[in-house]
Amino acid sequence: MRQARAVSLREERQREALRREKREYMRRWRANPENRARMMAMGHRQCAKRKVERSQEAGAKVCVFCRTHAPVKRIERLITTSAGFKAVYVMCCADCLA
Numbered sequence: 001m002r003q004a005r006a007v008s009l010r011e012e013r014q015r016e017a018l019r020r021e022k023r024e025y026m027r028r029w030r031a032n033p034e035n036r037a038r039m040m041a042m043g044h045r046q047c048a049k050r051k052v053e054r055s056q057e058a059g060a061k062v063c064v065f066c067r068t069h070a071p072v073k074r075i076e077r078l079i080t081t082s083a084g085f086k087a088v089y090v091m092c093c094a095d096c097l098a
C-alpha cells in the first residue's frame, strides 16, 4: 500500500513538472511576435467566418447587404478559408442586386 502511494506521488510530481514545462513552452511561444501575429490573423479569419455564418442564419429574414429589405434571391459569394476559396450562399434583395 505504501509502495503504491509512493509511486503515485512520484507520478504526480512528474505530471506537475511536465505541466510546468508545457506552460513555459507556451509562454515562450507567445512571446514570439511572429507567432502572436499568426494567432491574431487566425482570430480575424474566424471573426470573418462567423460574420458570414451569422448573415446566413439571418438571411432568411433580411437582405445580407442592406439588412432592411426582404430577401428575394439567393446568390453565391466566395469566402477565403485556409484551404482557399469557398462558395457560400447568401440571401439578398432586388435593390442590392441592381
Ligand SMILES: [Zn+2]
Binding pocket: 063, 064, 065, 066, 067, 068, 069, 092, 093, 094, 095, 096, 097
Ligand atoms: Zn438589400
